[in-house]
Amino acid sequence: MATATFRIWRGEKGGGEFRDYSTEITDGMVVLDAVHQIQAEQTGDLSVRWNCKAGKCGSCSAEINGMPKLMCMTRLNSLPLQQPVTIEPMKTFPHIRDLVTDVSWNFRVKERIAKFKPRRPDAPDGTWRTAQVDADRVQEFRKCIECFLCQDVCHVLRDHHMHEEFIGPRFLVYTAALEMQPLDEGDRLQDLKSQFGIGLCNITKCCTKVCPENITITDNAIIPLKERVVDRYYDPLGKLFRMFSPRGT
């Protein structure tokens, strides 16, 4: 049996150190399997958050060899095992213990985003008609499993700690999913501009790169939202037009 070494961050509330654990590896193993095996055989109180082990719940986010990834979807055969595999908690969120971080900020951010507001039903029986092409656009965003890896990698949050000013890629995608929802009549552009900090994103596309659901975060969600904000608030012709239009916006 082959063995591999895993260099895992151990400690609490930001403090701690890497510790090495060797364990046997078998066919098809993912990083989360190795962590579980180490937990069961060597160090029972190793803290790790996980749930579905199928890439569907987004609980086991971590940084593997420095890359933000889901532990349950990272195959060992995709990593160079001749050197130790480093596993660290996400850096953008407050550390709790070992591999677990406090991601509650994300849940608070979501509550600030104006909720879905459907138009009146299209049919007398209270139902709507939607074309699949219109559904497609938001279905891409609704694939999000809320692993928060995009938040982790975003330098506005990670390096500049602008958690108060910027909602991060996850919630720009969430806002885009609402703004482009075929039935939605809400308007979140003012909030995007003044509270959600959409201008802070300088489209480095790191978020798109780490998304385990392959959501085209920057191109399909953030840039169209930026365009909408620019069209409304920074386009001089449009501004003039709205000044003289009876309804205004």
Add this chain to the structure above:
Amino acid sequence: MAEYLTHEHDVLVIGAGGAGLRAAVEASAAGVKVALVSKSLLGKAHTVMAEGGIAAALADVDDRDNWRVHFADTMRGGQYVNSWRMAELHAKEAPARVRELEAWGAVFDRTVDGRILQRNFGGHRYPRLAHVGDRTGLEMIRTLQDHGIHLGLDVFMEHTILILLKDGDRVVGAFGYDRERGRFHLFRAKAVVLATGGVGRAYKITSNSWEYTGDGHSLAYHAGAALTDMEFLQFHPTGMIWPPSVRGLLITEAVRGEGGVLRNKDGRRFMFDDIPPLYANQTADNEEEGWRYVQGDKNARRPPDLLTRDHVARCIRREVREGRGSPHGGVFLDIAWIKEKIPNAAEHIKKKLPSMYHQFKQLADIDITQVPMEVGPTTHYMMGGVRVDPDSQMASVPGLFAAGECAAGLHGANRLGGNSLSDLVVFGKRAGEYAARFAKNNSLGKVNPEQLAVAERGALKPFEREGAEGPYAVQYALQAMMQDLVGIVRQEQEMLQALDHIQELKARTGRVGVSGHREYNNSWHTAIDLNNLLTVSEIITRAALERKESRGAHFREDYPAKDEQFGQLNIVIQKGADGEVQLRREPIPPMPAELKQIIQEMK
């Protein structure tokens, strides 16, 4: 009384998957103060794993569908030991619950004329499953979550409940701990809704996540509530079997709904070899008719690959046992073959089954648009659970309600695919509604400090035994044992052995030790969860011993036939005064004539 962090609410909902969220939303809408306790982070519950769709007779795709057909399909699938009243309510109310999800922001796949698209699924006569590709559960939980966060719910994420609290006969709250700090919390409430999901972690090969340790079943049982149908545990026919680390991971039935077929190592469509009489009239007898059915031909009958899960799981087991299995001990599930039938098949498969494509590509290096998958049965769903009043979802103990997988009745001996997501919203809503009503008519009860002290002492015991055997070895032993002795095919001798093992494992659990401290300590959580796992394992085994026949998901090698007498009754389980499991056989109440007639007509 020791000082605990104390929370007071009208309604306490334990579990934040589809059923718990829907209950919390409903109770909150009724104007009462609601606490929602979630073992994981919000939105991570097992509902996200549901793939294929939500069953509701919307008749958007086939206008012959209506609640009566859905009712008859559900009863047939459950082999007629279901609660007919729950099956009736479910079939009638599911369409409104689906449309309500749309009104809350869910984006289902669409028909050409813009309605909600519905797909074929095992045991459903017409295309009935509203879906979003193969990630319907995620869509549903996210919709409920995003709707719920604006309703002023008090959400307690990563909290685990240890016991329900009682004042006399009535349930008046719960006591548990938070994972992050390991502090104990007292939740006082006028009504409590259990929505904790299933028991799959008692088995080695399972599609269930770590949370599924039978918490609600066990909490209710120890609080004196009756459980029922615990012998009926569904093994989903198609789990991944290779590589070993993903063994048990679910492969959605939608693969077969979209035209995927089961073959043995000789390439034979073995599902045609054994079609049960109950389904003979509505099952295709040749491959060509089966294909026409999945393509939407209304005159074609359903292919046998889409027979109910219990039957398909046993057929797969038979093929493997008789030496016709695949290299890793399963059979083949082939969707790639549809390229013979339709252009752009690969693109079509990726569009319809995106997460299946992704899952196999990433975890098994297999491209399902090109080659067949290897599949085998995996522990998936507990039909049994808390015995509830069909209309109000109240348990036999006042103030306690249950909904979703941890409640029993709707599915009888075997659940149809797609009937789980609809169960969650139909009965989640009802539980929330009636719990709120109960809360309005009752005040907070008295808490017995002794009950809290005992629970706290019990929970902390493992820390006093540092250096003793850890909890994981005991958990693995239990899982392997239940898989071997109380699995898909059961017999008396093996189940009696299982009971002995359970006693041994209980003793071992009493000696388990953990190291470290209480903050986010996974081994401590595992040690605590063992108690619930053992409780439900014993109940499953005793109920399975008691039902001396084969029906639905419960198959007895020593009683391989159906027995008419057992078809008239449910096995009800309650904790006896001596603390031991007590079983009784309860006759199923007579079905009203109009429902009987529906079943006759749909034969």
